[in-house]
Amino acid sequence: MASEATTMDRIVALCKRRGFIFQSSEIYGGINGFWDYGPLGVELKRNIKDAWWNDMVRTPPTGPDGREVQMVGVDCSIIMNPKVWEASGHATGFADPMRDCKLCKLRFRGDQLIRTALYEVSAIPNSGTIEELVDLADKKPEISFLADCTPGTHAQEYAPIIKRLLKARKVEVRVVPHEPVVSGPVGTSVAYWAIDGKSYRMVQDFTGESSVEIQACPNCGGELTEVRQFNLMFPTFVGAVHDEGNKAFLRPETAQGIFVNFKNVCDSTRVKIPFGIAQIGKAFRNEINPRNYTFRSREFEQMEIEFFCNDKDAMMWWEWWRDVRINWYKSLGLASDHLRPRNQTEKELAHYSKACTDIEYLFPFSEEPQELEGVAHRGCFDLTQHAKHSGKDMSYFDDETKERFIPTVIEPSAGADRAALAFLCEAYAVDESRPSPELMRFHPRLAPIKAAVFPLVNKDGLPEIAEPIFRELKKRWPVQYDAKQSIGKRYARMDEAGTPYCFTIDGQTKEDGTVTVRDRDTGHQVRIAKEQVAKFLEEKLAQAGGASL
RNA sequence: GCGGGUGUAGCUCAGUGGUAGAGCGUCACGUUGCCAACGUGAAUGUCGUGGGUUCAAGUCCCAUCACCCGCUCCA
DSSP states (O other): OOOHHHHHHHHHHHHHHHTSEEETTGGGTOOTTOEEEOHHHHHHHHHHHHHHIIIIIISOOOOTTSSOOEEEEOOOOSBOOTHHHHHHTHHHHSBOOEEEBTTTOOEEEHHHHHHEEEEETTTOSSSOOHHHHHHHHHHOTTOOEEEEEOTTSSGGGGHHHHHHHTTTOOEEEEEOOOOOOOOOSTTEEEEEEEETTEEEEEEEETTSOOOOOOOBOTTTOOBBOOOBOOBOSEEEESSSOOSGGGEEEEOSOSHHHHHHTHHHHHHHHOOOSSEEEEEEEEEEOOOSSOOTTTTTOSEEEEEEEEEEEOGGGHHHHHHHHHHHHHHHHHHTTOOSTTEEEEEOOTTTSOTTOSEEEEEEEOOTTOSSOEEEEEEEEOTTHHHHHHHHHHOOOOOEEETTTTEEEOOEEEEEEEEHHHHHHHHHHHHEEEOTTSSSOEEEOOOTTTOSSOEEEEESSSOTTHHHHHHHHHHHHHTTSOEEEOOSSOHHHHHHHHHHHTOOEEEEEOHHHHHHOEEEEEETTTOOEEEEEGGGHHHHHHHHHHHTTOOOO
């Protein structure tokens, strides 16, 4: 097996060579963060999206309450009224203020430097700042810091940051029982610390209203640049005149199209809570630094579900969707230990979110697993925001219980391109014992080409037998016919395309009507009657869990 | 956005300022007839792009773009 570093290079080379993925606008030097799918890639990605739509929308698994799960779909416009993004928080929140240290060149998120502060609890806010603590540490080098944090807070997560801010001074962290955390204003999270005998509470102010600001680099004390704003939404203009009045944005996620259509779907389709709305579509994010092949593209495709339910059932549905989504990846071949579901820590959660699992995959390009999908409990945040900003009622009336409420939302949000990349990486295999070592072990349901038909030689009446078989299969599946060059080369090409089965017509076919079937993964061959080829393929694809396409 | 690296045929890569190269792949023909077989031949190059130095630039200099690695980021 090749080293990790070169495995990704070889996958990238194969994807180019065989027509899975090309760099966008390549003949003009490419464009950073944009990629194209070639003839095999488009089939792979379409199979992924079709599998998702079929398995999640048309025939979702039975729900946790033993009943059928209601799912409907939408397909919304990419450009929406800009007010949508004010309501969703993207207009202001979807921005990362960055500051660089001019000395050591480290980069920090400005909001983290700004918004983290420690307050002495006895005096209640404004009695201490991190800078004052640093001063204290400088004046009393003999003291060590002991941080207490209550279970369930994220103070422990901040130990390394505190340590860094205090210039590597010894910091001990201990979990101790503590009074329940007093809830702060919306957007504020609180944790308690004990440092040098005094109690402090840490405030992370996500509203950005805090005036506490750090001016020196936490790493080296060097001077920091001014805060630079990055907004990750792509601006555009609606109409021929380009001015601020008709500025709009390419959507950074498909979810908002679902939320703003919540009432329309309720009013037109007789759905009752609990139910879900699904959408597959392009989204755009002006990433600061696209990296890792197609993983962080600026234009990408999402497969999103917003599942609306009563808040009292929300955790049940969250757990159910989390498991459904993990099993979906497994069922299509991501069964290896490269698939790593990970619960978000409380610190990572958005302030309105109660739980979120990132379904992560260990790609060859990184030692850290990377996110394929997030299954988030979003509370009633989104519908509440849209109710507030649009002035429209977003509540739901339950006829059975006579309750009126704003539904809680569970959001399984998957990246189609990331899934495609994960399936490509998972399928890639090198077996030096084979004549053609590189092969793509795609799940048959995802394979771009389901089967190939070869006459062993391009004469002696074999093409005349092979072609009708090919034409029969072609009516039902994406299949290929190849009569040129040696049989080994043809098998090798199909291995790199990830084609699970090859049917070869040889001299014996003329005598007894049988053809050989070669299995991609084992190279083993069996003979079956030529009339049974379609049935064989149908059964194999069905065994693999795939509907006939 | 910072630092480092890379950029030559479809892929992987050689190439000392002086004629644009190899292996693999692709295609054709022949031979063979179940695993990238063999033989003969062919096609394929804005040497990433734009400037500059030079009699002469793939090679040296500057800028720029793309990709990779690290930092950073990934609500």
